[in-house]
Amino acid sequence: MLATQDIAKQIPGAQLNWTYAQGGLVRNQIPERAYAFADVRLLNPDAADKLSAALEAKVKESKRVPETEVSVKFEIGRPPFNAGERGLALAKRAQAIYAELQGRKLMFHPFTGGGTDAGYAGRSGKPVVLEGLGLAGWGYHARDEYVEVDSIAPRLYLTSRLLQDLAVNPVN
Secondary structure, X not given: OHHHOOHHHHOOOEEEEEEEEXXXXXXXXXXXXXXXXXXXXXXXXXXXXXXXXXXXXXXXXXXXXOOOOOOOOOOOOOXXXXXXXXXXXHHHHHHHHHHOOOOOOOOOOOXXXXXXXXXXXXXXXXXXXXXXXXXXXXXXXXXXXXXXXHHHHXXXXXXXXXXXXXXXXXXX
């Protein structure tokens, strides 16, 4: 883990954070097995292959404990969201609608590092996908996550108006 802690910094569009490790069950015994898991975020299409190869190479060159084996299993889960041109156009429409509410500003990030189901939908090339139009809040997926109650009515308005707008003016 130490040998690979900065490996993603050399690969554009990749992040790697070691998040979970487990080894052994008692204090006075060298464990038979140990595991470590990392959270990986990939923004560039070729970053997965480059990061996987870099991890494999680093593991082979940095064996620290004799008579042990280290292996890497690289699994790709949910892809990150990428709005693309059509998604950006739809986001601008959503921002204009949200501004109808006393000039409220709707923040939109065309790329997110987080894996999401919207990433799958966006990659299909068929639908126009927006991510992050849910309720405002902070700390998503954290212990101290919260939702701003005052955002409920404005976000319902946004959703309703955006659907009405799309019914009349579909995205091409």
